[in-house]
Each structure stands twice: as structure tokens, then as C-alpha cells.
Amino acid sequence: MRPPHAAQRIRFLSLRIRVLLLSLPFLQLGVLAQVKTGPTNPPPELPPGRAVPTFKFTKVDLDLLRQSDEFDKYVEEQGWVYSDKETDAYLQNLGLSLVPFETPENVKWSFRVLRDIEVNALSLPNGSVYVNSGLLSRMENEAQLAGVLAHEITHVVNRHMYLENRSSRRKVVAVDIILAAARAAYPAGANPMITTAMGNLLPMIVVETIFGYSRELEHEADATAVEILNRRGYDLREFAGGMDLLRNGPEVDLAEEPVFWASHPKLASRVKYITEMAERLQPNAAGLQVNQPEYRSATVNVIRHHAGLALLFGRPRTALVIAQRLIEEEPNNPENYVLLGDAYRALGARTPVPTDEELTDDAKSATRKRLHKMTLAEYDKALLKDPHGPERCQANVDRAEDAFQKALNLDPQNATAHRGLGLLFERENAPAEAIAQFEKYLELAPNARDARQIRMRLDRLKSSSRSHPPANEPQADGSARIQ
Amino acid sequence: MKKKLAVALTLTLACLTSLPAQVENRELKSGRKQIRSIVLMPMKVSFAKIGMKGTEPLTDQERDATLPLSLEIDAVLRNLGYRLDMQSLSPEMLGKDPDERYAVDDLQKSYDAQLHLLEHKSKGVRKGRFSLGDEVLKLPLSDKVDALLFVRASGQMLTENKTAFGVFVAGPSTDFTAIDFGLVDAETGDVLYFAKSRLEANLVLDPEEILSGITRAFAGLPKTRSSPLRAQHGMALSNNALGGSAVESSTPSEGVTLPATAGTPVTGAPTRRIRLSSAVVKDLLIRKVAPEYPGIAAANSIHGDVVMEIVIDRNGQVADVRVVSGPMQLIPAATSSVKQWSYRPLTINGQVYEVETRVVETFQIGQ
Numbered sequence: 001m002r003p004p005h006a007a008q009r010i011r012f013l014s015l016r017i018r019v020l021l022l023s024l025p026f027l028q029l030g031v032l033a034q035v036k037t038g039p040t041n042p043p044p045e046l047p048p049g050r051a052v053p054t055f056k057f058t059k060v061d062l063d064l065l066r067q068s069d070e071f072d073k074y075v076e077e078q079g080w081v082y083s084d085k086e087t088d089a090y091l092q093n094l095g096l097s098l099v100p101f102e103t104p105e106n107v108k109w110s111f112r113v114l115r116d117i118e119v120n121a122l123s124l125p126n127g128s129v130y131v132n133s134g135l136l137s138r139m140e141n142e143a144q145l146a147g148v149l150a151h152e153i154t155h156v157v158n159r160h161m162y163l164e165n166r167s168s169r170r171k172v173v174a175v176d177i178i179l180a181a182a183r184a185a186y187p188a189g190a191n192p193m194i195t196t197a198m199g200n201l202l203p204m205i206v207v208e209t210i211f212g213y214s215r216e217l218e219h220e221a222d223a224t225a226v227e228i229l230n231r232r233g234y235d236l237r238e239f240a241g242g243m244d245l246l247r248n249g250p251e252v253d254l255a256e257e258p259v260f261w262a263s264h265p266k267l268a269s270r271v272k273y274i275t276e277m278a279e280r281l282q283p284n285a286a287g288l289q290v291n292q293p294e295y296r297s298a299t300v301n302v303i304r305h306h307a308g309l310a311l312l313f314g315r316p317r318t319a320l321v322i323a324q325r326l327i328e329e330e331p332n333n334p335e336n337y338v339l340l341g342d343a344y345r346a347l348g349a350r351t352p353v354p355t356d357e358e359l360t361d362d363a364k365s366a367t368r369k370r371l372h373k374m375t376l377a378e379y380d381k382a383l384l385k386d387p388h389g390p391e392r393c394q395a396n397v398d399r400a401e402d403a404f405q406k407a408l409n410l411d412p413q414n415a416t417a418h419r420g421l422g423l424l425f426e427r428e429n430a431p432a433e434a435i436a437q438f439e440k441y442l443e444l445a446p447n448a449r450d451a452r453q454i455r456m457r458l459d460r461l462k463s464s465s466r467s468h469p470p471a472n473e474p475q476a477d478g479s480a481r482i483q
Numbered sequence: 484m485k486k487k488l489a490v491a492l493t494l495t496l497a498c499l500t501s502l503p504a505q506v507e508n509r510e511l512k513s514g515r516k517q518i519r520s521i522v523l524m525p526m527k528v529s530f531a532k533i534g535m536k537g538t539e540p541l542t543d544q545e546r547d548a549t550l551p552l553s554l555e556i557d558a559v560l561r562n563l564g565y566r567l568d569m570q571s572l573s574p575e576m577l578g579k580d581p582d583e584r585y586a587v588d589d590l591q592k593s594y595d596a597q598l599h600l601l602e603h604k605s606k607g608v609r610k611g612r613f614s615l616g617d618e619v620l621k622l623p624l625s626d627k628v629d630a631l632l633f634v635r636a637s638g639q640m641l642t643e644n645k646t647a648f649g650v651f652v653a654g655p656s657t658d659f660t661a662i663d664f665g666l667v668d669a670e671t672g673d674v675l676y677f678a679k680s681r682l683e684a685n686l687v688l689d690p691e692e693i694l695s696g697i698t699r700a701f702a703g704l705p706k707t708r709s710s711p712l713r714a715q716h717g718m719a720l721s722n723n724a725l726g727g728s729a730v731e732s733s734t735p736s737e738g739v740t741l742p743a744t745a746g747t748p749v750t751g752a753p754t755r756r757i758r759l760s761s762a763v764v765k766d767l768l769i770r771k772v773a774p775e776y777p778g779i780a781a782a783n784s785i786h787g788d789v790v791m792e793i794v795i796d797r798n799g800q801v802a803d804v805r806v807v808s809g810p811m812q813l814i815p816a817a818t819s820s821v822k823q824w825s826y827r828p829l830t831i832n833g834q835v836y837e838v839e840t841r842v843v844e845t846f847q848i849g850q
Contacts, residue, residue, distance in 0.1 A: 067542065077574035078525075078591075079584025115585065312589055312618070313596065375597055375613060449582060453620035456670060 057106065061125075061162045065106055068124040075114065075130075082113040082133055082302050090298035094142065095129060098150045100228050101157055103127075111149065113302050117313050119246050123152035125161045133306035135246065136299050137322055142291035143234040144242025147274075150225035158224075160217045222270055226277045235288035236278030240271045296329055307339055314376040316346035317354070334407035338416045341403035345424050347396045348380045349389035400424055415444035419454060431461045505678040505703030506608040512705070516668065516675060518629035519707055521560065522568045522622075523553060524591060526634035530686055534642035541640070548687050550831070551757050552636060552662075555690060558763045559697045564707030567632070571624060575832065586621040593618065594633050594665060601665060601677050608677045615672035622669075630675060633665040638686025658685040660693065664700050676704055690760040691841060754797050756837040757829075764795070764840040767826040774820035774844055780812040786846050789817035795838040799826040807841070817844040 057065075075081055095111030103109065107127035116132040123129045129152045131145070139145050155161065213221070229236055247267055282288060303322055310318040320343035326336040344352075357363055371379055383389055401424060407417035422437030438458040442451060510516035530545045531538050557567045570576050577583045593615045601613055619631060638660045641649065649656030659682070666676035678700035684692030780786075789809030796802040804818045821842060829836040 070542070077584075079577075079581070079586075079588035083581040115588070309589075313592065373600075375600060377614070378612075449586075450621055452626075453617050456617060456620060 055105065055159050055162070057162075058166070060166060064162060064165050065126055068126040068128065071124060072110070072126070072128050080114050080116070081130075082115045082305060084113075084301045084305075086298055087113060087302045090294075091131065094146060095149050095153070098146060098153055098228055098232065099157075100153070100224070100231075104157055104159075107156060115305070115309060117306075117309055117315060117318075121148050121152055123155045123161075125156060125159065127156055129153065129156070133302050133309065137303045137306040137310075137318070138245055139242050140245065140292060140295070141238060141242075142295040143229070143236075143238035143289060144245070145295060146229055146232070146234050147225055147236075147239030147242055150228040151221045153228070154221040154224040155213065155217070158217075158220065160213050160221070163217070164213060218270075219273075222274060223277075226274060226281070230281050233287075233289050235285055235290050236274060236282050237285060238290055240274040240278060243267060243271050243274065300326070300329075304335070304339065307343070311342055311346050314379070316343050316348075316350065317352070319343040319346065320352055332410060334410040334414045334417060337403045337407035337410065338414065338420050341400045341407065341417070341420045341424070344396045344400035344403060345420065345427070347392075349383035349386060349393040350396075351392055352396075352399075397424065397428060413444060415441050415448065418444065419450075422454070422457075426457060426461065431465045435461050435465065504680070505676065505700060506605045507703050507705075508608055508611055508673060508675040510611070510673070511675045512609075514705070517707075518565070518666070518675070520566050520568065520628050521630045521632050521666070522571050522624055522628050522669070523556070524572055524594075524631050524633050525574065525587065526552065526636065527591075528552065528636045528638075528686075530638040530640070532640045532642060533645050535644050535648065544687050547755075547757065548636070548638070550836075551690060551759050551763075552634070552686075552693070554763050555694045555697055555760055556632070556634065556664075558760070558766075559694065559701055563701060563704060565704075568628070570832075572622065577623070580623075583623045586618075586623070590615055590618060590622065590631075591633075594667070595635075597674075598635065598663070598665075601674065602663065602679065605677050605679070608674050611673050613674040613677075615667055615674075617670070617672055619667065619669055619672040624669065628669045630669050631667045633667065634662065636660065636662040636686060640685055640687075657683040658689075660684050660686040660696070662693075662696065662700065664697075666704075678703065688758065690758050690763075694760040694762055754835055754837055756794075756839060758839040761841050761843070764826070764838060764842075767795075767799075767829060767838075768824060769799070769827055770823070770825040772820045772823040774813075774816040774846070776846060777812055777816050780810070780816075780846070781848065783812070784848055785810050785812050786848050787813065789813050789844045789846070791817065791821055791842050791844070793821060793840060793842055795826045795829070795840070797828055797835040797837055799828040801825070802837075809844075810846075813844075813846050817846075820844065 091111040091113065092109075096109060099109060106125075109127045109129075111129045111131070113136065114130045114132045117134050118132055119134040119138055121129070121131045121135055129149060131148065135148065136145070139148075226236060226239065229239055304326065307319040307322040310316070310322070319339065323336060323340035323343050326333070327340060330336055358367070370382065374382065384393060401421065404417045404420045404424070407414050407420075411417075418437045418441040422434045422441060425431075425434035425437060435458060438454050438461070441448075441454055442458070445451065448454075508516070511518070526549060528545050528548050530541045530548055532541055533539075553569045557569060560567045572587055574584075577587065597613055597615075601608070604612075607613060622631075638658070640658050641656070646656050660680075661682075662680040664676070664678045664680070665674055667673065668675050680696040680700040682689075682692055682696040684696070686693065787810050790807040791809075792805045792807055793801050794803040801822050801824050804821055806814050806818065809817065821844065824842075826838070829838050
């Protein structure tokens with residue numbers, strides 16, 4: 001087959017450039033629009049418990065409702081929804097307890113978790129509220145989560161997305177933002193898929209997710225959330241504190257997360273506003289609900305799952321923070337030490353906590369540029385070439401090995417600890433030790449989901465060992481100190 | 484100085500535009516890695532209408548475009564001797580096991596995280612720069628699967644006003660489709676082949692153009708030693724597309740075996756219509772009636788092609804014929820014969836489809 005004609009290629013290239021250039025003014029418009037548009041009414045006082053506001057549905061609204069239902073189905077099919085009975089029940093009960101009105105027309109409340117490394121939450125006009133696993137892993141207690149849910153519930157009850165969707169200008173801006181975002185390159189490890197795919201299905205979600213609603217509607221949602229939380233007896237300071245937690249995560253490489261809950265420019269002023277409300281409404285914090293143990297117990301599975309996602313998508317510091325937190329909560333659970341070991345192994349040449357040098361704006365910008373041009377594997381290799389890279393990597397290897405050994409001390413039959421050690425030894429070029437650990441893993445967990453993966457690694461190691469026999473035999477217990 | 488700049492710009496543009504449309508991994512090129520059986524990852528398709536008022540996503544068309552695109556890809560790969568399993572990783576087949584869905588989703592995200600580099604630095608595929616790692620082994624697939632195919636397609640359809648405006652201001656003036664194909668080793672996760680197809684065609688309405696773009700995209704893929712796979716009973720679709728079992732269940736060299744129940748329509752399922760290229764539909768043909776050469780046309784040495792758009796109904800009968808072009812004297816004979824053709828009804832997972840396609844009847848003197 002003949003390749004496309006050169007002239008045709010030039011035409012395509014110029015077409016793409018033109019389309020991109022044409023979309024830039026729209027992008028700017030979009031940013032401006034999200035500040036300037038929206039109802040001009042001042043945020044109303046909405047005491048919980050009043051009757052459901054009447055809302056007359058137009059064809060445009062019903063279309064949006066249909067799209068929302070389709071979106072629910074789509075995210076389920078795509079495997080974006082995290083499914084765990086305990087977490088689901090907790091989130092659903094908590095969400096329902098915060099609903100201030102009788103169920104409005106065309107709303108069916110559903111509170112679920114999205115598997116996503118971004119720190120975010122969103123709601124659909126049909127009553128579906130999604131909280132990202134990234135947000136759950138960052139929050140510390142029920143009062144903080146309740147604040148986010150109450151905020152999203154208000155968007156649903158007060159029909160905010162319908163109102164925004166009725167503005168054709170907002171919709172046009174929405175689609176143009178999506179197109180521009182789809183063309184923009186994301187750094188390795190960042191996860192554009194959910195946001196962009198959402199955009200294809202329901203453009204308004206992307207605008208609200210990235211930029212939030214108009215200032216007035218966000219203020220209204222915050223004010224109502226504060227009232228709901230106050231009525232339910234939650235500590236409002238925790239709501240403000242939770243928002244503050246979202247601003248600064250453990251990652252510096254990918255710190256600019258383009259989502260509303262994590263990076264909205266007005267977040268600081270919102271924290272200040274909620275804190276002031278808290279001081280006015282709850283001068284004495286004694287006896288207010290925070291419910292940290294309940295939150296931690298109900299979300300431990302999703303948070304552990306999120307740590308796995310973080311490891312997969314190049315955020316080992318996030319996984320490390322989660323592991324340390326889980327160990328603090330459950331010091332005798334070997335799985336928490338396995339996660340700690342996995343996180344240290346994945347850290348490579350990074351320090352466990354960002355250094356001061358990394359936190360400067362210049363350094364962050366340089367890192368983002370680097371990530372833009374590299375795959376995650378290449379980035380990890382590049383970090384090793386930094387002056388302190390090998391030394392930091394060795395320290396992490398030692399910490400990882402210690403963590404896996406602690407897991408084995410707690411439970412000598414812990415299969416995943418053996419897998420972790422095997423992966424560590426394999427990477428550190430200690431094939432005999434790696435083989436011993438992998439064999440142990442497969443013996444303990446022959447039907448594990450990754451059994452085939454480990455078996456292939458084992459086969460490769462054995463075949464490589466036959467051609468290059470190892471210098472040292474592993475120790476009797478199958479372990480070895482890596483030098 | 485200006486001249487130097489112009490030369491530099493020209494050279495840069497020449498370099499950019501001469502980037503190969505397909506890049507092949509060394510292992511694949513050298514034959515050390517051989518692939519035969521490919522599983523299609525759930526594809527991502529976006530389709531939008533661009534008008535003077537802005538852009539409107541066409542979500543219904545997006546959904547409708549996925550199946551024809553899969554079938555066109557299947558036809559091209561089968562012609563090259565590859566076997567495409569379109570079903571094993573589809574949401575319907577994954578069932579309710581969340582871990583299986585997570586595994587598929589994680590890989591999709593890993594692929595998409597590298598897509599911008601794949602598009603702009605695709606030469607790196609040759610040296611094995613891109614990989615999804617052995618996480619691919621967590622997919623619920625058999626050992627016999629050689630590769631995974633990732634497809635990302637986006638289409639833009641211009642309104643008439645936008646087309647006219649585009650011509651006037653030298654802006655975009657035609658419908659446009661961009662499709663990226665990434666073939667990933669099912670054991671190591673290495674990207675074995677990456678191809679881009681950029682077409683001035685409508686993703687939904689121009690299946691012939693799309694098929695030609697797909698054919699060009701896979702032109703760099705080595706042909707397998709076996710002959711092109713042919714479906715039994717003239718069926719164009721692989722058994723998995725029709726709800727059959729996974730890849731290992733049939734021997735590729737024997738062609739495609741349809742399970743007895745594969746084509747059984749679900750009673751009461753609504754009829755849907757899709758548009759397919761003639762290359763895909765021709766394998767569904769089970770009865771072809773040759774046209775009678777009109778005497779007057781033969782006497783006047785009138786010959787040529789009659790191009791027709793036809794609709795095949797849910798029973799496989801030609802329900803509608805519309806002539807696109809052809810010599811006037813040959814049209815009645817052509818349409819009359821085509822109306823007698825019959826096809827195997829297109830039924831996929833119990834859904835019966837009406838098919839729109841293009842057929843060409845050729846009249847040659849001495850036929």
C-alpha cells in the first residue's frame with residue numbers, strides 16, 4: 001500500500017495546527033466564562049428541611065438527564081467504579097444521611113467510588129455522586145468526606161448542572177475545552193482518560209470537574225454544605241481542614257492536578273470562608289462528630305486499592321504515605337508492610353519525602369518538562385543518574401527489604417511479601433534469590449491473579465540463570481541482603 | 484537571515500511530514516516475534532459535529548461507529564492472515580468480575596498515558612522504547628493470544644456552513660478522521676507496532692475510505708505465512724465477533740467456525756442499521772445473480788460499472804437500491820440483478836443489524 005502523499009500530509013498537519021490555533025481563544029474564553037457566567041442572584045439562604053424547589057424540565061434538561069444515565073452505565077462497564085460492599089454501603093448511607101430534602105424529581109441517589117488517581121469528586125444531575133479514590137485516600141475522617149458529599153448533593157438538589165447546561169455558550173466552551181485538552185499532552189503517569197472520556201459523554205462534567213461551577217453556584221453549594229453539616233453535628237473545622245488537605249499531596253512530580261477539588265484557584269478563600277462559618281456556628285467544638293475510626297475502617301480497602309493504582313501510575317510517594325498511614329492504624333497487619341515495601345521499591349532514586357530543592361517552582365517545572373518527554377521507566381532511569389540517585393535507590397531497596405521481612409515476621413506464610421521480595425531481588429540482579437521468592441509465592445498462592453505474570457518472570461530468570469550461573473547461593477530461608 | 488529561516492522551516496516541515504505512518508518493533512520486523520492471534524481492547528471513539536456555533540459531540544454516532552470500525556479492522560487483519568478476537572475483552576464478556584474490568588481499565592490508562600509520546604516519538608517503537616509491562620499478563624486471556632490491539636479514533640463532521648466558511652478562510656473544510664493503532668505484545672507489554680491514519684473522510688458515513696485508511700495503517704505489518712483467513716459459509720466475521728468462544732477455540736488455518744447459536748437473533752430485539760464497506764459485506768453474500776447484459780447496450784458497446792448503495796434487511800434480502808453512478812442503459816439490469824442477491828443476516832450478540840453498503844456491478848463486452 002502506498003503511504004499518504006506528502007502534500008496530503010502537509011494539508012493534514014496545517015489543518016491540525018489551524019484547528020488548534022482556532023481553539024485557543026475559546027479556551028481562554030472558557031476560563032473567563034467560568035468566572036463571569038452563572039446566575040447573578042446572590043447565594044440564597046437554604047435552610048435544610050425545606051420543600052424541594054420546583055423545577056420545570058425542558059427538552060435540553062431531559063437530554064442531559066439521559067446522558068447522565070448513560071454515563072453511569074459507561075463508567076460501570078469501563079471498570080472505573082470501585083466495587084466493595086463495605087465501602088459502597090458506608091458511602092451510600094453517609095450520602096443519604098446528608099440529603100436535606102425529600103428526593104427531587106428525576107433524582108435517584110447513588111454514592112460511589114471512582115478508581116482514579118486524581119483528587120476529585122463529581123455529581124450528575126440524576127443524583128449520582130462519585131468520589132475518586134484519590135480524594136478518599138487524601139481525607140482523614142468522616143466529617144471531611146461529609147463536607148464534600150454535602151457540597152455535591154447541593155449541586156444536584158439545586159439543579160446546578162441543568163442551569164449551566166442551558167447556557168449554550170457554556171456548552172460550546174465545554175466542548176472546545178475538551179478538544180483542546182484532548183490535544184494537550186499529559187505527563188507520563190497522569191491519567192487523562194477519565195476526564196477526557198467523560199467529556200465525550202457529558203461535556204458539562206468536564207467543565208465542572210476542571211473549573212467548577214460559577215463562583216455563585218460554588219458558594220451556594222459550600223454554604224448549604226456548611227448548614228447540612230452543622231445540622232448533622234459534624235465538625236465544620238474538619239470540612240475546612242479536609243479541603244486544605246486536598247491542596248497539597250505527597251507528589252511533586254505531578255503536583256498540578258487539573259481538577260476542581262484539588263486545584264481550584266479559589267480553594268484557599270473557600271477554606272477561609274468555611275473556617276469563619278465554623279467559628280461563627282460552632283464556637284465550641286466539643287461533642288461534634290469527626291468519626292475518624294468509622295471512616296478509616298470503611299475505606300481501608302479502597303485506600304489500599306488506590307495505593308496499587310498509585311504504584312501503577314508512577315506515584316510511589318502517594319503509595320508510601322498511604323502505607324505509612326495504614327501501618328499507623330493497623331501495625332500488626334502484614335499486608336500494610338507489603339505495601340510499604342512495594343512503595344519503597346517503586347521509589348527508586350526518589351527520596352521518600354520531597355526535598356526542598358524539588359519543591360521550588362523551577363524544579364517542579366523542570367520535572368514536568370522531563371516527564372513530558374519520557375516514559376515512566378525512562379524517568380526512573382534518569383533519576384538514577386542524578387548525583388544522589390544510586391545512594392537514594394540503595395536506601396530505598398534496604399527499606400523495602402526490611403518492610404517485606406517485617407511482613408514475613410508477622411506472617412511467615414504471607415504470599416505477597418514473597419512476591420515483593422522476588423520483584424526486589426529480580427530488579428537488583430539477584431536471580432537465585434528472586435527465583436526462591438517467586439517459587440514460594442506461587443506455592444502459597446497458585447491461583448493468584450498475577451500468577452501467570454510471576455510464572456513468566458520465573459521462567460525468564462531460570463533460563464537466564466542457566467546461561468549465566470549465579471555467583472552466590474541464596475540463604476537457607478530464601479532471603480538475601482542486597483549489596 | 485530570512486532565507487535561512489525559511490529553509491530551516493521548510494526542512495523542519497519536510498521532516499515532520501515525512502514521519503512514517505507505521506512503525507514496527509525490531510523484534511517483529513526480524514521475525515523473532517511472530518503474531519497471529521490478536522485481541523481487540525475496547526476501543527475509544529469520539530465523534531463531533533463542528534458548526535459555526537461550536538462543536539457538538541455526537542454520542543449516539545460514537546457508539547454506532549464502534550462496531551463497523553471493529554468489523555473493518557477485522558476484515559483488514561484477516562486479509563493479512565491475522566485473527567482478531569473482538570469480543571473477549573468487551574464489557575459484555577468480562578461479566579461482573581470487577582478485577583477483570585480493573586485489569587482492562589488499568590492497561591487502557593497505561594496505554595493512554597504513553598499515547599502522546601507514541602504519536603510524537605513513534606520511531607521509539609523500533610527500539611522497544613514503549614511498553615505497558617507484564618501487567619498485560621493479568622488480563623483474562625489464554626496463553627495463545629499473541630498481541631493486543633489498542634484503537635483510538637476521533638472523527639469530526641463539518642456542517643455545510645462550516646465547510647463553506649472553511650473554504651473561504653482556508654480553515655478546515657472537510658470531514659476528518661484520525662485513527663491510531665497500537666499493537667502490544669500480550670506477554671511483555673512491549674509496543675510492537677504503531678500506526679496513524681489521518682483521513683479526510685467521515686468516520687461514520689465513509690466506510691470505504693475508512694477501510695482504505697485502515698489498510699494503509701496496517702501495510703507495514705508483516706504478512707503471516709498462511710493465506711488470508713476466510714470465514715466459513717461466506718461469513719465475514721470472526722466467531723468472537725458473533726459471541727463465540729475465545730481465541731483458542733478454533734484453528735486459524737481452518738478459517739472461522741461459527742457456533743451454532745452465534746447467528747441466532749434475540750426475539751424482539753430492535754433492528755439497528757450500520758454502514759459497512761463492501762469488503763466486509765461481500766463475505767456475507769450467499770447468493771449472487773449475474774445481470775443480463777441488455778441487448779441494446781451490447782449492440783452499442785456500452786460497458787462500465789454501475790455503482791449502487793444498497794440496504795440489506797434483517798432477513799438478508801436487498802430491501803433498497805439507490806444508483807450512485809453508471810451508464811444509463813445498464814442501470815435497470817444492474818438494479819434488477821442486485822435485488823435478487825441475498826446475504827447472511829448480520830447478527831452480533833443477538834442483535835440483528837440492517838446493513839448499508841456499496842456494491843458495484845461491472846459490465847464488460849463479451850461477458
